[in-house]
Amino acid sequence: MTTLSRIEALLFVAGDEGLTLRQLAELIEIPPSGMQQSLEKLAEKYDNDDDSALCLIETANSFKLVTKERYAELLKAYAHTPVNQSLSRASLETLSIIAYKQPITRIEIDGIRGVNSSGAIGKLQALGLVEEVGKKDVLGRPNLYATTDYFLDFMGINHLEELIDVSTIDIKEEEVALFAEVPPLEE
The missing domain is CATH 1.10.10.10 (Winged helix-like DNA-binding domain superfamily/Winged helix DNA-binding domain)
Structure with a gap:
């Protein structure tokens, strides 16, 4: 190396x-x-x-x-092609984590998922579903991510409080870790 x-x-x-x-x-x-x-x-x-x-x-x-x-135009075209408008499992996991734990840093998302999420976050930003909302007040000042108003439209809801309560969902044991200790949404 x-x-x-x-x-x-x-x-x-x-x-x-x-x-x-x-x-x-x-x-x-x-x-x-x-x-x-x-x-x-x-x-x-x-x-x-x-x-x-x-x-x-x-x-x-x-x-x-x-x-x-x-390569900017090529990447913009890629992000907006119909074949890429559907969300991959990684993007869906990342979007779910951001929706329930926002604002959250990429490193915190990576810790929950166990893999690097920068690609998924980039795609979600390109689709307008998440955005940077500030910096966390810790060493390195990492970006904080949250969902956008377009996310609400995408999900067909008016407020984050309308998201499904994950504690009522019967999910596989390995998926439980994704939603462990989800804090209540602030009003």
């Missing part, structure tokens, strides 16, 4: 949250100055590779992998 491939793997898993220079340096166990050089090499690699759709950006002191701007 090269340093660049390790950075790439970490940034891929970190998703929308990204990682700071210090976090990357600690995880890969190299000095911050060496990490800065490696990040510059990775950014240059993406910039010079016309066969790669990725680029490296730094926002809010965090590094993230994103798609190159020239």
Whole structure:
């Protein structure tokens, strides 16, 4: 494993949250100055590779992998094709968690699902079902996600209080963990 491939793997898993220079340096166990050089090499690699759709950006002191701007129209078209309007199981799980536990961070969603949810969150945002509603007041200030008014339309309800009470549903034992300790909705 090269340093660049390790950075790439970490940034891929970190998703929308990204990682700071210090976090990357600690995880890969190299000095911050060496990490800065490696990040510059990775950014240059993406910039010079016309066969790669990725680029490296730094926002809010965090590094993230994103798609190159020239793919924006393609990704918008993908998000709005009829074949992609139905929600995958991962998207449905993620949407359910956000609906019942909002506002919630991606890391908290990942902890409930046991897998990275950044792709599902991205799709839900592209479909207008969830949105960023602020930052959690903890180290790293991760994004908080909540459902949108369009979500209410999508579900055919007027208020979140109209969501089904999950404690009344007979669900499989392995699915119970998804809804454990669902807090009551605030008015």
